Amino acid sequence: MARFEHTVTLAPVPRRWLESCVAMLHDLAQDTEAEAGRLLLPDGRPLPGLVLEQGRHLRPGARYRSVPAEDGEPEADQCVTVLAWDRRRKTALEIVTVEDDRGHPVRIDCALGLTSAERPREASLSATLSTSGRKRAKYLGGTGRVDLDLAGWWQASGTGRRPSRAPLRGTLTHALARVTVTVVPRPAPDGRWRVTVKARVRGRSFARPLLPLAAAVLGRHARREAAAALDRAAAAWNTHVPALVRKDAGRLRAEVADALLDP
Structure with missing residues (x-):
């Protein structure tokens, strides 16, 4: 098993603003x-790039498909299905994308969940990548899942009290390895967030005995590259997020609506 840990400092996102x-x-x-x-x-402008193919708008079972701009016909390779739409309880969407890679279909299934839109408490994202028509297809796919406990995040980032479990958790599972990631915030003296990311990598199948050797040879370089990537992500966050949270919901709504017109 290989381990990694790194801490970055991030500009905070106010809870009321996010909600x-x-x-x-x-x-x-x-x-x-x-x-x-x-x-x-809402202002009557048609939304390009998406059509309601089946069901009633935003009702469970409603299915939307992407539309290419050139001919206006629904694409067969991407669709969004509403699984739940209740602002007090749960909102859930399924997004399926199928691409033909040289005659070998690649399928990505994603599921998004939020509890609830009125007062967000939990959010989740899961994804599965699969392919067919290739040799050793199972080694080209995998699954991933991310779970965010918003109540736990606000508590840890506001009070510094160590949570019983990490508010943000993720797993990535491949035929040869499984990666587990936890993210825990705490308040910094200047009001920002000190966010610690920890990761563990376990080998699977015949890769299990090879992981310690790979970690010994490449571990230091891999950890250095991972830390540098997190530092770059933190720098981008600190560049863009402070300006973003200064915008109120009304202004953001107008900007989102305009962005939707340019798919």
Whole structure:
């Protein structure tokens, strides 16, 4: 088993601001109307790039497909299905993308979940990558999952009290390895967040006995590269997030609506 740990300092995101943004996105989707499969923004502008293919707008079972700009016909390789839509309880979407890579279909299944849009408490993202028509196809796919306990995050980042479990947890599973990641924040003296990322890598199948050797040979370089990547991500966060959180929900709603018109 190989281990990694690194800490970065991030600009904070106010809880009320995040909650207002989640509510805003939920409201924007609800205020969008469907007419004969076309989606119309609240101001009447047609939304390009997406059509309602099946079911009633934002009801469980509603399915949307992407539309290429050149001919306006629904694509067969990407669709979004509403699994749940209740702002007080749960919002859940399934996104399926299928790409033909030289005659070998590659499929990505993603599921997004939020409890709840009114007062967000938990969020999750899971994804599965699979391929067919190739030799050793199982080695080209894998699964991943990320779970965020928002209540635990606010408590840890606000009070510094060590949570019973990491508020942000993720796993990546491949035929040859399994990676587990935990992320825990704590308040910095200047009001920012000190966020510690820990990762563990375990070998699977015939790769299990090879992992200690790989860690001994490449471990130091891999940890250095991972720390540098986290530092770059933190720098980008600290560059963009402070300006973003200064915008209120109304301004962000207008910007999101405009962005949707340019798929």
